[in-house]
Amino acid sequence: DAMVIQNPRYQVTQFGKPVTLSCSQTLNHNVMYWYQQKSSQAPKLLFHYYDKDFNNEADTPDNFQSRRPNTSFCFLDIRSPGLGDAAMYLCATSREGEDTQYFGPGTRLTVL
Amino acid sequence: QKEVEQNSGPLSVPEGAIASLNCTYSDRGSQSFFWYRQYSGKSPELIMFIYSNGDKEDGRFTAQLNKASQYVSLLIRDSQPSDSATYLCAGRKRTFRGSQGNLIFGKGTKLSVKP
Numbered sequence: 001d002a003m004v005i006q007n008p009r010y011q012v013t014q015f016g017k018p019v020t021l022s023c024s025q026t027l028n029h030n031v032m033y034w035y036q037q038k039s040s041q042a043p044k045l046l047f048h049y050y051d052k053d054f055n056n057e058a059d060t061p062d063n064f065q066s067r068r069p070n071t072s073f074c075f076l077d078i079r080s081p082g083l084g085d086a087a088m089y090l091c092a093t094s095r096e097g098e099d100t101q102y103f104g105p106g107t108r109l110t111v112l
Numbered sequence: 113q114k115e116v117e118q119n120s121g122p123l124s125v126p127e128g129a130i131a132s133l134n135c136t137y138s139d140r141g142s143q144s145f146f147w148y149r150q151y152s153g154k155s156p157e158l159i160m161f162i163y164s165n166g167d168k169e170d171g172r173f174t175a176q177l178n179k180a181s182q183y184v185s186l187l188i189r190d191s192q193p194s195d196s197a198t199y200l201c202a203g204r205k206r207t208f209r210g211s212q213g214n215l216i217f218g219k220g221t222k223l224s225v226k227p
Contacts, residue, residue: 033214040120042200042217043156090155099144099163099204101215103155 004104023091035090118218131188135201142203
């Protein structure tokens with residue numbers, strides 16, 4: 001089945017230790033998104049790609065970076081995680097011009 | 113002012129009743145609206161979307177949009193305990209690239225359906 005896959009599902013890291021979260025998709029969608037969702041809050045868009053065009057939200061901290069080496073894969077790098085970065089990180093995809101975004105299962109990040 | 117607002121709830125309804133979830137938005141440029149269901153610890157899953165004024169029905173779910181009042185709602189008929197979840201309303205905001213826009217989510221309304 002075509003889908004959006006996120007690895008790992010749970011990630012524990014130490015304060016200040018870099019971490020990378022991955023997302024892959026078999027939908028062949030050209031748009032990919034990364035959201036951060038803290039407990040009882042709305043998903044907040046961090047950045048998105050149209051193909052290889054990177055679009056950063058104005059309030060996304062510099063601590064968050066992203067890479068998209070090809071259509072199928074997208075990575076979220078947190079260079080120096082702080083306690084406030086503990087959250088669920090959601091990857092989503094869509095086809096440009098279509099309404100629906102398809103979410104992956106998310107990665108829950110814990111920062112110790 | 114928050115762009116998409118929802119009552120956080122919890123909204124509690126008995127099994128078999130109609131659950132009514134409401135959402136308001138501030139950006140008149142928003143064109144499409146989406147309802148996602150999110151179970152605790154899981155990712156959002158799309159229930160339906162609407163972009164025309166009026167009602168749109170899909171099974172037990174009806175979405176309603178009133179652009180003049182900047183109001184979106186979701187009705188769930190014959191509510192079941194399995195409908196207990198947080199319901200996220202999202203509006204799609206225009207970006208520079210064509211008509212594809214990013215979703216702006218509300219915080220969600222927690223629904224509890226009691227057996």
